[in-house]
Amino acid sequence: MKLSIDFKKNNGLVPAIVQDYKTGDIYMIGYMTEQALKKTIEIGLVYFWSRSRQKLWMKGENSGNKLKVKEIYSDCDKDSILVKVELIGNNICHTGNKTCFFNELGKEI
């Protein structure tokens, strides 16, 4: 499959927004290399590139909370991705919250 994504713009990485395919909730943002995106499409579960550990990883490989791919979109500039997913598990965030975006600005917890 040819992927018309511009990986050159940001040193081989594109941001990937993860959204619940039913509720529309935003779960997290991660970064994908071309390899991560291809693996995500091939396996049907979300893979990212870890900038801190400098390696490919499957979301949920340790926690068990995986992301099953429903649809994938690119934006007009082909430099970011939106993945609509079904959450297999209970939560996304390592803090135990369902979403990583649980801090409202000015009301941080």
Added chain:
Amino acid sequence: MKLSIDFKKNNGLVPAIVQDYKTGDIYMIGYMTEQALKKTIEIGLVYFWSRSRQKLWMKGENSGNKLKVKEIYSDCDKDSILVKVELIGNNICHTGNKTCFFNELGKEI
């Protein structure tokens, strides 16, 4: 207002996801500097840092399609932002599409 966002991690920029506060639709992703985020909070309309033009800009300053801020969230790592907005205008994308994420992978138009 003190902003507990980690701007150092990515050369002063954080990705900001723009989501419709009612429908949950993802409109676009942009990048904010600390100045852009402060201006967004102060004015109540979304400002970004343009990486290509190397300047601050208000979304809609030319097109008229502005983004009125409803809520702002940061993620667990404090290195990305989710802005829930009301679209003032008809569309977000410079292509004329309502959202920038109109290309489904494998079905590009």
